[in-house]
Amino acid sequence: MFACIYVPDFPAQALTRVSPELRDQAIAVLDGTPPLLTVIAANPRARDMGIQVSMTKLHAEACAGLQLLRRSLLQEAAAHDALLDSASSFSPRVEDTQLRTPGSHLPGDTIILDISGLNRLLGSAAKIAHEIFSAVSKMGLIANVAIADNPDAAMHLARGFLGVTVAAPGTEARRLATLPVTLLGAAPAMLETLESWGIHDFGSLAALPEVALSQRLGQEGLRLQKLACGSTRRTLVPAEMPLKFEETFELEDALELLEPLAFLLNRMLEQICARLLARSLAANEMRLALELTGYEDQSAAEQEARKTAYERTFQFPVPMQDCRTFLKLLQLDLAAHPPGGPVKKILLAAKAVPPRFAQSGLFLPQGPAPERLELTLARIRGIVGDERVGSPELLDTHAPEGFRMRSFHSNNSTSKGAKDVTPGSVRGSSRTAMRIFRPPLQTKVQLKQGMPSRLFLHGQRHQVTAAAGPWRRSGGWWTEHGWTRDEWDLELRTNETSPVLVRVYRDLTSAKWFVEGSFD
Amino acid sequence: MLNLASDLRSRVEAALEHRIPHALTPIQRTTPELMPTGIGSVDTLTGGIPLGCLTEICGTESSGRTSVLMAIIAQSMRRGEICALVDASDAFDPQSATNAGVELEKLLWVRCGRVNLDDSTRSARIESALKCTDLLLQAGGFGLVVLDLADTPVSAARRIPLTTWFRFRRAVEHTKTALVVLEEQPHAKSCASLVMEFTVAQSTWTEAAEQRGTIIGVHGDALEGVSFRVTSQGVAVPFERPASSFETPQRWNTPRLLSAMHVHLQVMRSRGLREMQKFPAQSERVHSQLLSCSASEPLAGLEA
Numbered sequence: 138m139f140a141c142i143y144v145p146d147f148p149a150q151a152l153t154r155v156s157p158e159l160r161d162q163a164i165a166v167l168d169g170t171p172p173l174l175t176v177i178a179a180n181p182r183a184r185d186m187g188i189q190v191s192m193t194k195l196h197a198e199a200c201a202g203l204q205l206l207r208r209s210l211l212q213e214a215a216a217h218d219a220l221l222d223s224a225s226s227f228s229p230r231v232e233d234t235q236l237r238t239p240g241s242h243l244p245g246d247t248i249i250l251d252i253s254g255l256n257r258l259l260g261s262a263a264k265i266a267h268e269i270f271s272a273v274s275k276m277g278l279i280a281n282v283a284i285a286d287n288p289d290a291a292m293h294l295a296r297g298f299l300g301v302t303v304a305a306p307g308t309e310a311r312r313l314a315t316l317p318v319t320l321l322g323a324a325p326a327m328l329e330t331l332e333s334w335g336i337h338d339f340g341s342l343a344a345l346p347e348v349a350l351s352q353r354l355g356q357e358g359l360r361l362q363k364l365a366c367g368s369t370r371r372t373l374v375p376a377e378m379p380l381k382f383e384e385t386f387e388l389e390d391a392l393e394l395l396e397p398l399a400f401l402l403n404r405m406l407e408q409i410c411a412r413l414l415a416r417s418l419a420a421n422e423m424r425l426a427l428e429l430t431g432y433e434d435q436s437a438a439e440q441e442a443r444k445t446a447y448e449r450t451f452q453f454p455v456p457m458q459d460c461r462t463f464l465k466l467l468q469l470d471l472a473a474h475p476p477g478g479p480v481k482k483i484l485l486a487a488k489a490v491p492p493r494f495a496q497s498g499l500f501l502p503q504g505p506a507p508e509r510l511e512l513t514l515a516r517i518r519g520i521v522g523d524e525r526v527g528s529p530e531l532l533d534t535h536a537p538e539g540f541r542m543r544s545f546h547s548n549n550s551t552s553k554g555a556k557d558v559t560p561g562s563v564r565g566s567s568r569t570a571m572r573i574f575r576p577p578l579q580t581k582v583q584l585k586q587g588m589p590s591r592l593f594l595h596g597q598r599h600q601v602t603a604a605a606g607p608w609r610r611s612g613g614w615w616t617e618h619g620w621t622r623d624e625w626d627l628e629l630r631t632n633e634t635s636p637v638l639v640r641v642y643r644d645l646t647s648a649k650w651f652v653e654g655s656f657d
Numbered sequence: 658m659l660n661l662a663s664d665l666r667s668r669v670e671a672a673l674e675h676r677i678p679h680a681l682t683p684i685q686r687t688t689p690e691l692m693p694t695g696i697g698s699v700d701t702l703t704g705g706i707p708l709g710c711l712t713e714i715c716g717t718e719s720s721g722r723t724s725v726l727m728a729i730i731a732q733s734m735r736r737g738e739i740c741a742l743v744d745a746s747d748a749f750d751p752q753s754a755t756n757a758g759v760e761l762e763k764l765l766w767v768r769c770g771r772v773n774l775d776d777s778t779r780s781a782r783i784e785s786a787l788k789c790t791d792l793l794l795q796a797g798g799f800g801l802v803v804l805d806l807a808d809t810p811v812s813a814a815r816r817i818p819l820t821t822w823f824r825f826r827r828a829v830e831h832t833k834t835a836l837v838v839l840e841e842q843p844h845a846k847s848c849a850s851l852v853m854e855f856t857v858a859q860s861t862w863t864e865a866a867e868q869r870g871t872i873i874g875v876h877g878d879a880l881e882g883v884s885f886r887v888t889s890q891g892v893a894v895p896f897e898r899p900a901s902s903f904e905t906p907q908r909w910n911t912p913r914l915l916s917a918m919h920v921h922l923q924v925m926r927s928r929g930l931r932e933m934q935k936f937p938a939q940s941e942r943v944h945s946q947l948l949s950c951s952a953s954e955p956l957a958g959l960e961a
Contacts, residue, residue: 521789529751628862635719657718657721
């Protein structure tokens, strides 16, 4: 058994897929080279108004209330990918009719899939058809679904009948009989001949005698007759589908505010997440590319000159599928790094990976939920800055401030489990905590017999009551950031306050004294 | 009469059940679970850090409060927990934290600002720190959240509204998260379940030869006392005069090292904790005990 998914008015549905509000309006899609633009697709409301395919733009504009849109091949490609994803969730043997058409570069509107054995999982053929219809609807496309015993019959039924059609084995010829011969996809000359013979539908063509038809139309005529009978037998050519999860949106008018942009991003993310779910995948990286243009009040030349690209890449610590989390992360990042101009085109791409398997220990403490933690970190980054949140990582250097910040991942930390680190296990290290002054506080030190005796800090004079040092530390002399200094540990006292233990150093290159931090 | 009263109460409660559940029954306060600090003397006095509560660690500079905090973070991480540190003055030292047993990959460090700021910038940094703490508490899942206001002037910290502390307390209530605030003076008032105040007693300076844990390298003639101080931050060389290069260590000038900090601990408040019965007063008492925090082997003598 084979099922066929056909999306009527595919160019129009590809546009309404990301903009559902357009479904309530009469829209027609134009294509061609200006000024010779013609209608290539229209939705049912536009057809009710008398709009037909191949009408010129001039004629279409005469209809009041009709919205004319330019064809978007990028959105059609995304819709086609979504169609393949929904079909893949039912069967691994999916044929892409676009690939079967030689020389075709346009995204196809028809997908055929082998559903043999699926009845054990989903039930009757009608139920399978409804399930497929529902899955395609979730992708934002309204499709015709047909099930038949052979792929071609299923395709013609899907192209000829609205909604769900199921042809039981042996009844294909009867169900196909009323369909027009134009659906056969024959050459125009062949169709013209059939028209001159008075053959308008599949039933009439199927009733012609085979020998006579062969004598007049050759093997092509016989092939068309078999198609009309629904009795062809061929093997399905499964398509190898790349895991490409991209959504593109081209705007008629550039967006200047983040809120409407977030509105569009939400729709695109919904589509991407639906596709990821259909393939049982998740995303661990998201790429947002915006095409920026000039402002409305600028001339066309200025707008063209200001056309720039804006790109942000988001790495997630764990694979995620939640649309709302993605959207919030995008919103927070856009608020922190706003695009430098109005947005004309949006591209959102997800890198698909297998979803994570949460299998933590029964007795291990529950860490923060990764999605929630990522949102929290994004919010905190918005408050304190990108580079000021994370986990410190010690570097293999003896330089002061020998650490760097890296992004914090709760899964990495929890997966390692509890590590038995004995305090002070670092050989020769002190366990007394230090509080570092960043940047170090410049100070003045009075020396007495080579040892610090007084220190001036914050406008106050401190008496040095105990001192240890100096200790020389140097390194990196072969770089621009070399350091060489003499360190002292001092106990400072003033009359009013309790003693304070600090570490001071004298920078030998500048001969200045600094307070590095305090022991606490 | 008693039966009548209880009957009446149950009827009133039943009538108000849909609006105010258990309107006339006092809420049963549960004793919070305590997490040991890893310092025997502190645990003896306090019982540990209460989970689901707000704890304040107070003290002046060099009073040992940060060392105690690092011990608490390390102890929490030993339990497998993830900790967060909101550093209002960007004073955290990853090196000394590692030495104290803190696993840095399990620590989320939020750096809010610097020490030497003017008033307006400082208050903005405090506000940022409070916001970040709020977000982390709302996110949940952390074993320990630390708000470090130690370098914040008392006058600035005093301006934090009591409602903020109340909100923090409510955020951690009934969770396994301990909220610890490091500051100079206690400000959370009744919102804090445990308040510890550290004060400086004295510091001890010992001869270099006794610091076996610190000095591990001897270069040249050991009898002459020429030694390195090898720390995890690098190799430091004691010298008499400025040495011309790192490779030529000079003679030791001051054979002393900072070896220990002695501090006092006062438990200012221990409300609702399990160890409360140890204190004579019902709610709040002041206790003190001399603690010794050594620079090289700090708190070792205090561990149980």
